[in-house]
Amino acid sequence: MSNLLNVSPSPHVHGKETTVNLMKGVLIALAPAFVVTVLFFGYAAIIITGVAVLSCVIFEYLIQRFILRRENSVNDLSAVVTGVLLAFCLPTNIPLWLVVLGSLVAIGMGKMTFGGLGCNPFNPALVGRVFLFLSFPVQLTSWPKPKGFLTGYLDANTGATPLGIIKENYGELPVSEIMAMDQMPGYTDMFMGRMAGSLGEIGALALLIGMLYMLWKKIITWHIPVSIIGTVIVIAGGLWLVNPSENADPLFHLLTGGLLLGAIFMATDYVTSPMSSRGMIIYGIGIGLLTMVIRRYSAYPEGVQFAILIMNSVTPLINMYIKPKRFGEEVNNG
Amino acid sequence: MEYILIIIAAVFVNNIVLSQFLGICPFIGVSAKVETSVGMTGAVTFVMTIATVVTYLIQHYILNPFDIGYMQTISFILVIASLVQLVEIMLKKVSPPLYQALGIFLPLITTNCAVLGAAMLAVQFEYNLIQSIVFAIANSIGFGIALIIFAGLREHFDLLEVPAAMKGVPISFVAAGLLAMAFMGFAGIA
Amino acid sequence: MLKTFPLGGVHPPENKFSESAPTEELPVPAQVVIPISQHIGAPSDPVVKRGDIVKVGQLIAESKGFVSANIHSSVSGKVAKIDGVTDSSGYRQTAITIDAEGDEWLDSVDRSEQLTKEVKLSREDILSRCHEMGIVGLGGATFPSHVKLSVPPGKQCDTLIINGVECEPYLTSDHRLMLEKGEEMVVGISILMKALGVDKAMIGIENNKPDAIEHIKKISAAYKGISVHSLKIKYPQGAEKQLIKALLNREVPSGMLPIEVGAVVHNVGTAFAVYEAVQKNKPLIDRIVTVTGKSLANPGNYRVRIGTPVSALIDAAGGTPEDTGKIVNGGPMMGKALNKSDVPVVKGTSGIILFPASESRRVRVTPCIRCSKCITVCAMGLEPYLLMSLAERDMYDIVEANKVTDCMECGSCSYICPAGRPLLDYIRLGKSTVFSIIRERNSK
Amino acid sequence: MNQLNNFTKGFIRENPVFILFLGLCPALGVTTTAINGIGMGFATTFVLIMSNIVISLIKNFIPANVRIPSFIVVIASFVTIVELTMAAFMPSLFDSLGLFIPLIVVNCLVLGRAEAFASKNNLITAVIDGLSMGLGFTLALGLLGGVRELFGDGSILGWKFIQGDGMLIFILSPGAFLALGYLIMLSNKVKK
Amino acid sequence: MNPTIVYTVASLSSLGLIAAAILYVFAQKFKVYEDPRIDEVQDILPAANCGGCGYAGCRNFAEALVKADSFDGLNCPPGGSEVMEQAAAILGREAVAADPLIAVVRCGGTPDKRPLTSLYDGVSNCKIANSLYTGESDCGYGCLGLGDCVASCQFDAMHMDNESRMPVISDTNCVACGACVKACPRSIIEMRKKAKKDRKLFVSCVNRDKGAVAKKACSVACIGCSKCVKVCEYDAVKVENFLSYIDYTKCVFCRKCVTECPTNAIVEINFPPRKVRNQEAAKA
Amino acid sequence: MAKKESTLGNMLFALFVITFCASLALSMVYSLTKAPIAAAMMARTNNAIMEVIPDFDNVPSEEAYQVSIGGGDTLIFYPGRKDGELVGTAIESFTRNGFSGLIKVMVGVMPDGTIHDVMTISHAETPGLGDKIEKRKSDWTTDWFSGRDPRDFNLAIRQDGGEVDAITASTITSRAFSEAVMRAWDAYMNYKESN
Ligand SMILES: Cc1cc2nc3c(=O)[nH]c(=O)nc-3n(C[C@@H](O)[C@H](O)[C@H](O)COP(=O)(O)O)c2cc1C
Ligand SMILES: Cc1cc2nc3c(=O)[nH]c(=O)nc-3n(C[C@H](O)[C@H](O)[C@H](O)COP(=O)(O)O)c2cc1C
Ligand SMILES: Cc1cc2nc3c(=O)[nH]c(=O)nc-3n(C[C@H](O)[C@H](O)[C@H](O)COP(=O)(O)O)c2cc1C
Ligand SMILES: Cc1cc2nc3c(=O)[nH]c(=O)nc-3n(C[C@H](O)[C@H](O)[C@H](O)CO)c2cc1C
Numbered sequence A: 001m002s003n004l005l006n007v008s009p010s011p012h013v014h015g016k017e018t019t020v021n022l023m024k025g026v027l028i029a030l031a032p033a034f035v036v037t038v039l040f041f042g043y044a045a046i047i048i049t050g051v052a053v054l055s056c057v058i059f060e061y062l063i064q065r066f067i068l069r070r071e072n073s074v075n076d077l078s079a080v081v082t083g084v085l086l087a088f089c090l091p092t093n094i095p096l097w098l099v100v101l102g103s104l105v106a107i108g109m110g111k112m113t114f115g116g117l118g119c120n121p122f123n124p125a126l127v128g129r130v131f132l133f134l135s136f137p138v139q140l141t142s143w144p145k146p147k148g149f150l151t152g153y154l155d156a157n158t159g160a161t162p163l164g165i166i167k168e169n170y171g172e173l174p175v176s177e178i179m180a181m182d183q184m185p186g187y188t189d190m191f192m193g194r195m196a197g198s199l200g201e202i203g204a205l206a207l208l209i210g211m212l213y214m215l216w217k218k219i220i221t222w223h224i225p226v227s228i229i230g231t232v233i234v235i236a237g238g239l240w241l242v243n244p245s246e247n248a249d250p251l252f253h254l255l256t257g258g259l260l261l262g263a264i265f266m267a268t269d270y271v272t273s274p275m276s277s278r279g280m281i282i283y284g285i286g287i288g289l290l291t292m293v294i295r296r297y298s299a300y301p302e303g304v305q306f307a308i309l310i311m312n313s314v315t316p317l318i319n320m321y322i323k324p325k326r327f328g329e330e331v332n333n334g
Numbered sequence B: 001m002e003y004i005l006i007i008i009a010a011v012f013v014n015n016i017v018l019s020q021f022l023g024i025c026p027f028i029g030v031s032a033k034v035e036t037s038v039g040m041t042g043a044v045t046f047v048m049t050i051a052t053v054v055t056y057l058i059q060h061y062i063l064n065p066f067d068i069g070y071m072q073t074i075s076f077i078l079v080i081a082s083l084v085q086l087v088e089i090m091l092k093k094v095s096p097p098l099y100q101a102l103g104i105f106l107p108l109i110t111t112n113c114a115v116l117g118a119a120m121l122a123v124q125f126e127y128n129l130i131q132s133i134v135f136a137i138a139n140s141i142g143f144g145i146a147l148i149i150f151a152g153l154r155e156h157f158d159l160l161e162v163p164a165a166m167k168g169v170p171i172s173f174v175a176a177g178l179l180a181m182a183f184m185g186f187a188g189i190a
Numbered sequence C: 001m002l003k004t005f006p007l008g009g010v011h012p013p014e015n016k017f018s019e020s021a022p023t024e025e026l027p028v029p030a031q032v033v034i035p036i037s038q039h040i041g042a043p044s045d046p047v048v049k050r051g052d053i054v055k056v057g058q059l060i061a062e063s064k065g066f067v068s069a070n071i072h073s074s075v076s077g078k079v080a081k082i083d084g085v086t087d088s089s090g091y092r093q094t095a096i097t098i099d100a101e102g103d104e105w106l107d108s109v110d111r112s113e114q115l116t117k118e119v120k121l122s123r124e125d126i127l128s129r130c131h132e133m134g135i136v137g138l139g140g141a142t143f144p145s146h147v148k149l150s151v152p153p154g155k156q157c158d159t160l161i162i163n164g165v166e167c168e169p170y171l172t173s174d175h176r177l178m179l180e181k182g183e184e185m186v187v188g189i190s191i192l193m194k195a196l197g198v199d200k201a202m203i204g205i206e207n208n209k210p211d212a213i214e215h216i217k218k219i220s221a222a223y224k225g226i227s228v229h230s231l232k233i234k235y236p237q238g239a240e241k242q243l244i245k246a247l248l249n250r251e252v253p254s255g256m257l258p259i260e261v262g263a264v265v266h267n268v269g270t271a272f273a274v275y276e277a278v279q280k281n282k283p284l285i286d287r288i289v290t291v292t293g294k295s296l297a298n299p300g301n302y303r304v305r306i307g308t309p310v311s312a313l314i315d316a317a318g319g320t321p322e323d324t325g326k327i328v329n330g331g332p333m334m335g336k337a338l339n340k341s342d343v344p345v346v347k348g349t350s351g352i353i354l355f356p357a358s359e360s361r362r363v364r365v366t367p368c369i370r371c372s373k374c375i376t377v378c379a380m381g382l383e384p385y386l387l388m389s390l391a392e393r394d395m396y397d398i399v400e401a402n403k404v405t406d407c408m409e410c411g412s413c414s415y416i417c418p419a420g421r422p423l424l425d426y427i428r429l430g431k432s433t434v435f436s437i438i439r440e441r442n443s444k
Numbered sequence D: 001m002n003q004l005n006n007f008t009k010g011f012i013r014e015n016p017v018f019i020l021f022l023g024l025c026p027a028l029g030v031t032t033t034a035i036n037g038i039g040m041g042f043a044t045t046f047v048l049i050m051s052n053i054v055i056s057l058i059k060n061f062i063p064a065n066v067r068i069p070s071f072i073v074v075i076a077s078f079v080t081i082v083e084l085t086m087a088a089f090m091p092s093l094f095d096s097l098g099l100f101i102p103l104i105v106v107n108c109l110v111l112g113r114a115e116a117f118a119s120k121n122n123l124i125t126a127v128i129d130g131l132s133m134g135l136g137f138t139l140a141l142g143l144l145g146g147v148r149e150l151f152g153d154g155s156i157l158g159w160k161f162i163q164g165d166g167m168l169i170f171i172l173s174p175g176a177f178l179a180l181g182y183l184i185m186l187s188n189k190v191k192k
Numbered sequence E: 001m002n003p004t005i006v007y008t009v010a011s012l013s014s015l016g017l018i019a020a021a022i023l024y025v026f027a028q029k030f031k032v033y034e035d036p037r038i039d040e041v042q043d044i045l046p047a048a049n050c051g052g053c054g055y056a057g058c059r060n061f062a063e064a065l066v067k068a069d070s071f072d073g074l075n076c077p078p079g080g081s082e083v084m085e086q087a088a089a090i091l092g093r094e095a096v097a098a099d100p101l102i103a104v105v106r107c108g109g110t111p112d113k114r115p116l117t118s119l120y121d122g123v124s125n126c127k128i129a130n131s132l133y134t135g136e137s138d139c140g141y142g143c144l145g146l147g148d149c150v151a152s153c154q155f156d157a158m159h160m161d162n163e164s165r166m167p168v169i170s171d172t173n174c175v176a177c178g179a180c181v182k183a184c185p186r187s188i189i190e191m192r193k194k195a196k197k198d199r200k201l202f203v204s205c206v207n208r209d210k211g212a213v214a215k216k217a218c219s220v221a222c223i224g225c226s227k228c229v230k231v232c233e234y235d236a237v238k239v240e241n242f243l244s245y246i247d248y249t250k251c252v253f254c255r256k257c258v259t260e261c262p263t264n265a266i267v268e269i270n271f272p273p274r275k276v277r278n279q280e281a282a283k284a
Numbered sequence F: 001m002a003k004k005e006s007t008l009g010n011m012l013f014a015l016f017v018i019t020f021c022a023s024l025a026l027s028m029v030y031s032l033t034k035a036p037i038a039a040a041m042m043a044r045t046n047n048a049i050m051e052v053i054p055d056f057d058n059v060p061s062e063e064a065y066q067v068s069i070g071g072g073d074t075l076i077f078y079p080g081r082k083d084g085e086l087v088g089t090a091i092e093s094f095t096r097n098g099f100s101g102l103i104k105v106m107v108g109v110m111p112d113g114t115i116h117d118v119m120t121i122s123h124a125e126t127p128g129l130g131d132k133i134e135k136r137k138s139d140w141t142t143d144w145f146s147g148r149d150p151r152d153f154n155l156a157i158r159q160d161g162g163e164v165d166a167i168t169a170s171t172i173t174s175r176a177f178s179e180a181v182m183r184a185w186d187a188y189m190n191y192k193e194s195n
């Protein structure tokens, strides 16, 4: 030991929270959804998640080491979270090379281009996912039906997601009839996860458990998920009340598609969401609104991914103009 | 409803910058600060709206009656260029700070293809005068939205450790690409 | 529901090791070094020369101007020199060095232990007595108390708030003072009330000191207008704006003093010092200091003479442990690290903490993940992550626009940041630069 | 030597697209394939040279307040000439360059060079500058088109050598931005 | 004649005339006079916007130049006299020749000369460390070695030397913009006249403590003994606050003071070697 | 460097001279290119007509007539004749329901009501997906539309209860394309009946 004293500015103690711990917390929160997806989609889910995580980590390492030449930080686990979330928004019958390509895009284009952890303006996993979706719409829009454990990779037979079914038939059939179609799963199935869809979006219950865990551990605050879900309920409810034969009910919008996955895990990504709680609420309302506009009026059945990316781009402006409540700013001393 | 559709289509679905590729140079050049982009948006809205009105009149009262449609480009651009010159002269007097900030980009509004593009598209879509005006304003809003979002992003990048080779324009393009990707979500709305 | 302030705050491990160690009197050291600037405001003027013989309590440096404080000798003996010595930051400043001989007090000081309840002095006399006796705030800022007690014309004070929060981890000197000198302190409070002309005083104590709350409640029951309030444990509750918010639910406007909302805040130690000055005619020549640390043999609280070397305090507490990596003067959140232990105890020294080497290095700095935890914990509602990166890039105009001047340097942001970012370091830089920019602007 | 320098600058050192960031709209808009890019490049080159010639000749007769309108009319004339000629004799190329031909007028590259260069230099220098910038522009557009065609369709100059679908996004609008962004980054690295 | 031609020519020409007329009216109405020479002067300035001239940027300096009656006190350090002469030519005035300057680092406290007394564990920023405490040694005046000056230099003229833990200034790259002088919280860096062959001679210390204190903290500190003052025949050396300072306008590089200094606090750089002892000092 | 001052006279003069010269030059070029451009346009329509109906020896575009189909829309019919005998009618039809809006098609209907062939004139569908309605990109139109008689082959896509396999991942385009074709065919049948 050197007998010289250390000198540094205050504070001289530091809290226990670290970046790695936070990322670990997110992974734990994702575990229930992972269990559900393995139950319904079999080991294909494990393979895809594994490939995505592995390639995200490897790409991050390689880019950091050989292109950016920056201090290495792969062990902060953020690339693992990106990998898992990327996998969670892909269908299980996707060719593995697309998973690898998606990881490259997510990490390379979505994250490292901007300087790595903390610098990316857009959610990397969603960048990867939307890139794949726009480049390979065929592969990204065929959804395996859930079967059960031990389902082989690529052997699932495909069906449409509930949102896909509804989009196909908007204007052709009244919603009540669409809902009664054979292909359409019931609400209990939707809640538990027995429906066609991407890996991580199917189990509403599991996702909600993850959310409670993250709220409990103070990894996220309620503002973003609640404002997204609230907005979707309000808009879907409004449309539904005005014209129930042409619009699905709010519960349907809540349980289907990537809404919960997006609201709980992707919109809450620290790096790409606003900093102040007021900002977070505006951001959440924006995502909810855009999601519903896209779901209802655009050519695509699902809009969460686009909505989050668009609101990501507005985040710097929100941060610039929506400031936290300052102490002693608007004084109200009653 | 018709006007709402025109607006939504021009602002989101066929955003003039992100999907029509018009006005890219000022988009890249002026989007460094939010304040200047707001000023630029104002200037573009002014020029674009007046230009669309004047070109509408030229198209319908000169070019069409005399059947000299091939003169569209040259007569439109003459009008636009003069307008921009006008704005420049006025701005220099009225708001010197904004004039300083927009600097070399004022002449760029002339060459802002967005202005000419919007005027020509309005003719191509056979809009009437009111529709043309709505269309011009919607396009300026679309331009402004893209510009201001980008200014926000770029001010944000200024506070981060962006890789040296990506600094400035390249990173803006990649971000624009990713935003354009997100805007594809609006496909099919109108 | 326990009272507390609503915005922000953290709760670091308390580590109050010396909580139950009764205050011990530290023997008079062989030599004391008394700096002429131990307070906020103008440094005082020495009034003794080298070779002069002084007594305990004798004035040795006179305050210069209104915002300044007298300084008295804490020992009796001979002035050895008046010269630059290194202070706790290592820079040199003028100090009066006195070689102690015996312990001979000025006759005017009443050294009896007897409690004198009756306040005889008039309001003006109390103020001038505080000024004369060199009383400064002992809560950390060492602001001359008579200044704070002179309510500026046009302003109205209705409540005296006594700060017994001691929200900093490790420190226990206020806690011990309340337990051991409660009676005197409460008399001190009534003196302060008289000086301010208020009939209401609120004592705020955090819930981790139940014995002190009980004790003071019992004593103050006999006094009119003095109430004790227990507060939820949350740092930085001791900061005056936060304490006022917690107790009175009034918010001191940005850039203003507490008097703006009719409150004056004093620390419990100050109240005791005021008691001694007014009732016993004793200048501020000693104070209670907590000496603590995980590896220290006897963490404890000591009443020491101003000017005693810190090393003597540490020796009394069992000597510097082998693994010491950092010595902090003050609390772990706001205190100052020392680069050596032979600096003198001054009026503002509230504690000495010895950190083992394993806890003395900062954590690794990684990129900001924009988790917004720093915003959540900032009791002033600032955006530390933003202030830091702006200050790092010399963008001081935006730093100023984002209210850096409101920062009270509590350190909660640096404490919480999962990425280990040195937020407060840069915020402090930003704040001091902005203040100098403002000063320059105003002077134009 | 100086003129040679003047000629080569447009290719890399002062490449209009990668370094000067001028003429970006057509660079993004028409480069779905290399051929389109090159076609656009040559059309622009023609306009550049011709307008540089005229402007360097008339520069001294133009009062400052009508400088831009005058220049732009000159440019617009040549663009219209190109447009008419192409529509008459190269209808298929005309179809694919579409809206972007009239937009050569507002290609800031053309006016930018007229303003910054032709209006300050003599005829020969201005012509060489036009040629240099034009070819640099063509090069950039060809490159960008090539990259997008390669990734988007698996082919180069129409010759398909990777079977199956490419990454569609490179043909769509986002791909244009992304490809240009990364190309500029590469040119930044090369420049250094 | 073909009617199309007539229509075309008539309509476009009249548009042209209308545009010209409107523009003229507006140009008259909104006329702003701006001295065209400002642009010309700005064109020849180096566009470094370094602030070395004392103005906010090259444009502001150009305006100042155009407005000023004489060039006294106006100088663009990066551009040097060449640029100032050009500007003078444009404005028809006389440039005042300013001495070319160069920055020097006035501290010699390398780790071997100045024992460490503590370990700094804060951010690498001189201003922050300076406001915290004396730094890792006991000298409260010396270089903190955290490189604020290096970060402030736009001209790549500075780097941190790993061994001496102090900044080193490149004779060729430094354009004397003065950014580093402002950046250093301890005012260690000074602008001095750039002498022939980049020769420099100065007191490499800014410690104003009493000799004994200074000497204890650092073995090459100036102790204010005034031997240099006595030996200087040109009245170029002064001692104030226990610190010696050599006035570069008077110093003739006789180098007597260098050998006289008991602590080697006076350094000479880029002189031909003379005696063994001085080489050592020159290294600092 | 004697630049002209910005006086009114100078400004008017300069801009006038330039616009005058420019317009003169342009009108010349225009006169020269007018005919070739018209020819090129014509050729484009004629090529399309030739693609979709059997050999003819008249000039269909000269005999073209407009048929209105309700909603204010009209379609252009180009009758092709050989030796005066009608061999087929090319109909320029359209739909606005493409993935990216307007799609224009030329549909060739034989006198007996079978579709001889179809061809896309213009569209803005996604390259690589919807653009498979172009003949040079894929055989989809040939496979599903050439020689079909809508009366015994339901020219709607399977999703809509018809018999046409939609282009993979381009249901919308395929649906729109069939709609455009059927619009022409319906118009033809109506027109034939009412005449
Ligand atoms: C980039 C992109 C371009 C698309 N272009 C088209 C198109 O040109 N035509 C079309 O019908 N659908 C297009 N789609 C939509 C289909 O891929 C989408 O799956 C469709 O809404 C329904 O799918 P299906 O055709 O497989 O039933 C496009 C999708 C994407 C992501
Ligand atoms: C520059 C300065 C001026 C002050 N002026 C006054 C004053 O005029 N009246 C007063 O009652 N307190 C005054 N104060 C004291 C503050 O209100 C506060 O009690 C003191 O700074 C210590 O508080 P702290 O430990 O929370 O920082 C002043 C403090 C400072 C730093
Ligand atoms: C972050 C922060 C924490 C503080 N904590 C305490 C505390 O625990 N106890 C205390 O007496 N003063 C504390 N203070 C100082 C008070 O704000 C205030 O200065 C003091 O109570 C005024 O009393 P005095 O003038 O008698 O010192 C703190 C100040 C700050 C800025
Ligand atoms: C609550 C939370 C949510 C996250 N969500 C995402 C996500 O949606 N996509 C992603 O790529 N990374 C996510 N991450 C990981 C990490 O923040 C992300 O990779 C950064 O954007 C990389 O700079 C998340 C991290 C946390 C703590």
Ligand code: SF4
Pocket: C367, C368, C369, C370, C371, C372, C373, C374, C375, C384, C385, C416, C417, C418, C419, C420, C421, C423
């Ligand atoms: S706490 Fe740290 S990581 Fe989180 S936002 Fe603040 S500075 Fe960034």
Ligand code: SF4
Pocket: C377, C378, C379, C380, C381, C382, C383, C384, C406, C407, C408, C409, C410, C411, C412, C413, C414, C424, C427
């Ligand atoms: S140190 Fe300042 S910025 Fe940080 S939490 Fe405390 S008051 Fe807020």
Ligand code: SF4
Pocket: E103, E152, E153, E154, E155, E156, E157, E158, E169, E173, E174, E175, E176, E177, E178, E179, E180, E181
């Ligand atoms: S060394 Fe100093 S004076 Fe020289 S160029 Fe760098 S910052 Fe300017």
Ligand code: SF4
Pocket: E105, E126, E142, E143, E144, E145, E146, E147, E148, E149, E150, E166, E167, E183, E184, E185, E186, E187, E188, E189
């Ligand atoms: S010279 Fe000054 S700025 Fe440079 S490293 Fe030393 S102390 Fe820091």
Ligand code: FES
Pocket: B022, B023, B024, B025, B026, B111, B112, B113, B114, D022, D023, D024, D025, D026, D106, D107, D108, D109
């Ligand atoms: S080419 Fe520059 S704005 Fe379009």
